[in-house]
């Protein structure tokens with residue numbers, strides 16, 4: 001029997017003898033490894049200052065979670081970085097989509113400064129970057145009550161792509177709005 005085949009058999013044996021708990025722990029470890037890979041990829045696109053801020057925040061967030069303590073809420077840039085890493089670990093975002101360059105970071109920081117408790121988000125049709133979006137107030141009888149919607153960008157700051165709801169995550173919207181694709 002060749003070495004390759006022996007190894008394959010051994011591997012199969014190890015996998016088969018794995019208990020359910022082992023399999024669970026392995027899956028969790030692999031997920032964490034993927035998330036950590038994503039964090040490193042994102043960090044490479046960030047300024048040193050921004051990376052320092054975000055990773056200090058995430059560290060204390062997880063330290064609190066480990067200690068079963070209530071942590072301070074994450075800032076929007078940190079939440080975005082965390083979401084991207086989780087999406088990568090879950091296999092719904094790829095390597096090219098792991099980015100938080102200064103321009104994108106600043107938009108999310110501006111959203112925090114606006115004092116809005118929560119936002120919806122819009123996506124770049126081409127690169128998938130997420131941007132905050134705040135709905136205006138609308139009353140069906142009186143019409144708009146004065147607070148307009150707030151778009152933070154008119155086009156993607158990273159690639160110039162069109163930005164809108166589900167423009168990237170929904171393949172149909174992507175077909176309609178993606179640049180360079182004949183409609």
Ligand SMILES: [Zn+2]
Nearest residue numbers: 124127156159
């Ligand atoms: Zn873009």
